[in-house]
């Protein structure tokens with residue numbers, strides 16, 4: 001296998017080769033937990049992105065010559081390689097992204113292997129249709145076909161697993177890919193790309209281009225050489241992509257502000273555990289996090305006490321220390337947003353129950369204490385916008401109707417939870433929530449790779465559904481062929 005790096009720099013992977021930027025420029029990535037420089041990364045521009053698109057167009061032709069069984073085998077080989085290198089991958093993920101190695105990073109890497117394996121399995125059994133028609137002598141079939149070259153743009157919060165959610169179904173279905181990862185997790189992307197390259201794909205089948213999203217990401221979205229778009233990131237960037245890529249099929253997985261709704265008859269221990277887990281998992285940098293916890297006065301005191309007690313047990317620290325359960329935030333932008341949301345909540349009268357500021361003594365400015373705020377007013381940013389940090393904001397509503405109205409008032413509609421002992425009540429409440437995924441009696445971020453995941457219509461959480469067969473449908477077109485045998 002070729003080297004990802006020359007003597008000093010992590011390079012792009014274009015046309016089956018690791019290559020420097022056409023401009024020769026490099027940028028650096030830094031550890032969020034120590035601030036130390038981790039690596040020099042090739043900084044791409046539009047020229048590099050165009051080279052990758054040209055390579056992908058050739059790669060698509062090569063992929064089209066492979067049977068589904070052959071592409072499935074490629075996916076299985078990648079899964080094997082991810083598993084073989086899981087220790088290294090998990091360490092780089094913990095070092096560069098900041099999530100705790102034992103508590104979280106290993107799980108994300110394991111899921112990445114599963115993602116490739118499941119896409120390889122599913123593509124073999126994705127059947128087409130024989131469609132009866134009225135006209136004598138006509139026979140009609142329809143089946144799903146790869147679209148061509150996919151532009152895939154991914155964020156830094158799950159830098160191994162989210163790319164796999166696109167790369168695996170694209171490759172299994174026969175699409176070539178140009179992938180632009182988030183700059184702050186470039187090393188994770190390079191190592192995942194090494195695992196993919198080790199499967200001996202046709203040249204150009206998967207290409208990785210580093211660089212600023214607004215440059216290389218924009219290029220792969222807008223260039224007529226790409227045929228479809230897969231994007232996970234913020235609603236703001238999703239909006240830009242929808243304009244720049246107008247006319248192309250696109251799967252957009254955007255932000256969330258998950259309501260965790262605790263009805264009056266809920267098991268409060270269970271609700272508190274799940275709500276706190278959803279707030280502090282990955283330091284809250286999760287689209288399906290417990291963005292806000294909604295409860296009535298009847299359960300507020302007991303619930304907030306329980307959540308505060310759990311927050312007190314979170315072990316914030318070095319992601320590589322096995323006892324750590326929460327690491328630093330990934331970057332300065334997200335940390336600033338958390339500061340702003342907490343300050344806004346307090347200024348509007350929320351009560352600070354735990355945390356509320358950073359812990360720079362742990363090694364960097366990006367350590368943010370697990371934080372619980374009570375009696376957060378509905379107009380506070382903590383309730384109305386996505387915070388994306390380790391904050392559990394508790395909002396008190398007047399009754400069940402108010403809980404539902406407050407839950408649905410947000411601009412996002414991705415994942416939610418409802419806690420109640422009454423299954424009928426849970427079902428009715430869940431049906432009325434404007435969210436793509438509703439978890440009854442568990443954390444809002446429960447999900448498995450084959451389950452449909454995406455935003456509700458009319459909200460700013462995206463378009464389409466990721467997950468298993470849903471992803472395969474999203475990255476393929478329906479081809480209909482009619483035969484006249486008369």
Ligand code: NAD
Nearest residue numbers: 154155181182213214217218233234237253254255256287
């Ligand atoms: P972001 O939108 O700032 O960046 C995401 C990616 O887009 C990065 O790779 C970035 O480089 C690239 N990008 C930036 N500007 C671009 C442009 N003009 N054109 C093309 N690409 C561009 O988001 P982020 O802060 O990295 O990620 C956090 C967001 O992602 C949160 O809102 C979170 O909820 C969301 N998210 C959603 C899901 C989901 O499945 N719905 C999963 C994880 C994260």
